[in-house]
Amino acid sequence: MTGNGTADSDVAQLIEDVQALKRDLAALAEHSRGTVWSNAAGTAGAISDEAQRLYDAAAARGRRQVKALSNQVEEQPLLSILIAFGIGFLGGRILPR
Numbered sequence: 001m002t003g004n005g006t007a008d009s010d011v012a013q014l015i016e017d018v019q020a021l022k023r024d025l026a027a028l029a030e031h032s033r034g035t036v037w038s039n040a041a042g043t044a045g046a047i048s049d050e051a052q053r054l055y056d057a058a059a060a061r062g063r064r065q066v067k068a069l070s071n072q073v074e075e076q077p078l079l080s081i082l083i084a085f086g087i088g089f090l091g092g093r094i095l096p097r
Contacts, residue, residue, distance in 0.1 A: 073080040
């Protein structure tokens, strides 16, 4: 009978080990899921920050260009009017009505 008792205890130990392994795998999966979401949120934040930086840089360049154009118009108003007229005339000829 001792042989059968040992087999039963081995099977019971094996079942207990499998259940412990299932619990460990479930905990690992939950931890991994949390890590993935955390990394995704961090990446989204970094992308948002970079987009804001690029937008700010483009807006600053736009302001500089507007200022430069404004200075050019102030320095040479007649030339600016002639250029604007020429662009308008060409646009009117090229674009269909």
